[in-house]
Amino acid sequence: MPHPAAGSPTPLAIALPDGRQLGLTRYGNPAHRAVVFHHGFGSSGRELPGDAALLVRLQLQILAPDRPGVGQSSVYRALTFPSFADDVVAMLDALEIREPVGVMGWSVGGVHALALAARHPARVAAGQLLSTCLPLGERAAYHHLSPLWKALRWGQLSFSWLNRTTFLWLSRQWARHPDRTIAWFIHLMFPAEKIVTRRWRALLRDAAVAGFAHHGRGVFDDAQAWCRPPGFRIEEVQAPMRLWHGQADGVWAPSNIPYLAERLGGAPVRLLLAQGHMLYLENWTAILEEMAGLLPVSRAKE
Known part of the structure; x- marks a missing residue:
């Protein structure tokens, strides 16, 4: 199998209303959905x-914003799920995108996707949750967490200084020794994740280097937001959602996915045999084809 190519994504920067900068990567034609x-x-x-x-072929463009403290996005220590949802809407306004958009989220990004759909229902036409997690700080969801995730949440909130130090150290490793660092992470992965990450090593390495910019501040703030009350209710999501999850997911076990789907009004679930947390990379064509079918036909001209 040939090594995947990253293509030619376009980096952009948006000035937010409060003076912060939001960095993002655009894939595709700005005239498309x-x-x-x-x-x-x-x-x-x-x-x-x-x-x-x-x-x-699908007439889609993808806008992939970096959360605060990631890449070119300014650090924002007051980060919450609702605050970033508002940042995304400000980004859409700045790019003059008025039509409802599709929304995707991978891993904890799935919770951010839900927050955008819940807080700004008129701006979201449909969504896909890819190997998504639950909001760790929500009381209802907490009872469905594994003992490991409960322990990780407790440690993040109880020993925040230690986590901050850890993310600072990791940021230095990614900046100084990116190849050695991703090799170390691959060694620690479960089999399904290890196979895919090796195949997409360069892409994921460069994404992590940007992810740990600003001395790891954005990763720490994202973790803190994830562990606190989410600031929205999953049941507030009105747009149709689709869930994709691997039966061999070693990061977030698929046992919670039917529970999440039920809270989304019985959203359809695709459980993929022998696939892990990185399934979005292995199924990118099928995922985008599904999204293209969920979105209304664009009125924009080529």
């Missing part, structure tokens, strides 16, 4: 395959 992609934890908007021909 827009899909907002929320990146995973410790990564950035550079984690997507740059399949330009596929985007042209």
